[in-house]
Amino acid sequence: MATVRAFQRSCPAPPSRLSSRFSRPLRSSRFSRPSFASAASSAEASKASSDSSSSTMALAASEHQFVEKVLVNAEDIQARTAEMGKQLAAEFADAKPLVVCVLRGAAPFHTDLTRAMQPAPVGIEVDYIRASSYHGAATTTSGDVQLTTAGAADVKGRTVILVEDICDTGTTLRKLVDYCRAAGANSVTVVSLLNKQARRVVDLSDVDLRIAFEIPDEFVIGFGLDFDERFRTLPYVGVLRPGTDIN
Numbered sequence: 146m147a148t149v150r151a152f153q154r155s156c157p158a159p160p161s162r163l164s165s166r167f168s169r170p171l172r173s174s175r176f177s178r179p180s181f182a183s184a185a186s187s188a189e190a191s192k193a194s195s196d197s198s199s200s201t202m203a204l205a206a207s208e209h210q211f212v213e214k215v216l217v218n219a220e221d222i223q224a225r226t227a228e229m230g231k232q233l234a235a236e237f238a239d240a241k242p243l244v245v246c247v248l249r250g251a252a253p254f255h256t257d258l259t260r261a262m263q264p265a266p267v268g269i270e271v272d273y274i275r276a277s278s279y280h281g282a283a284t285t286t287s288g289d290v291q292l293t294t295a296g297a298a299d300v301k302g303r304t305v306i307l308v309e310d311i312c313d314t315g316t317t318l319r320k321l322v323d324y325c326r327a328a329g330a331n332s333v334t335v336v337s338l339l340n341k342q343a344r345r346v347v348d349l350s351d352v353d354l355r356i357a358f359e360i361p362d363e364f365v366i367g368f369g370l371d372f373d374e375r376f377r378t379l380p381y382v383g384v385l386r387p388g389t390d391i392n
């Protein structure tokens with residue numbers, strides 16, 4: 146079983162923000178377009194949008210209709226990221242950490258988290274690696290994780306902090322951690338915005354994994370997470386509305 150260390154037990158994911166209807170998985174990877182009327186009646190999506198800045202809301206307004214329910218709102222993501230950033234900064238103050246963003250999904254979380262790492266550890270660097278295994282409109286992993294190094298920095302001898310948007314089956318993280326270790330990283334710590342423990346099929350018990358929010362077995366979108374490359378700019382994490390057809 147995976148070792149999922151709650152990052153800061155004094156600041157758990159707020160249960161009141163998570164839906165109690167956790168049990169219904171998506172039955173199909175194909176979806177049909179919902180009516181605008183049903184979208185307009187989504188109180189949770191409206192609430193989430195009103196929690197966000199007006200500029201962000203304008204960007205994402207047309208995308209709210211594809212959200213069945215909000216799991217983690219923008220305010221809670223911001224608060225949790227600030228807590229985690231502060232703690233990471235203290236823990237890695239003397240380690241010259243290399244904070245690696247797993248593209249594309251982790252980009253917003255990585256940006257906010259690294260900015261929240263204050264006071265910044267002396268010598269902190271950022272880098273980017275692309276990992277891709279959910280292709281097109283798939284809601285299940287292909288199992289074939291393609292890695293592409295995007296930066297010049299080398300993980301050899303470095304204290305690496307991998308930043309992910311979601312740990313689902315664990316396939317991607319397994320490959321990334323093994324890659325960093327094989328390349329000579331001193332240590333590898335993983336920080337993931339979301340964890341879907343119910344879907345884990347890969348053993349990560351040897352991985353130092355820090356989780357911001359536990360979520361149920363639902364296909365989620367927003368805050369970097371996509372369905373067929375859409376919805377990454379939603380300012381919150383929500384469940385993709387069953388029946389969604391983005392074409």
Ligand SMILES: O=P(O)(O)OC[C@H]1O[C@H](OP(=O)(O)OP(=O)(O)O)[C@H](O)[C@@H]1O
Pocket residue numbers: 247248249250251276277278279280286309310311312313314315316317318370371
């Ligand atoms: O635990 P797993 O089952 O491996 O799933 C997690 C991975 O899936 C997503 O990546 P994806 O391949 O969709 O690429 P993306 O980040 O560019 O969306 C996500 O960003 C994680 O990296």
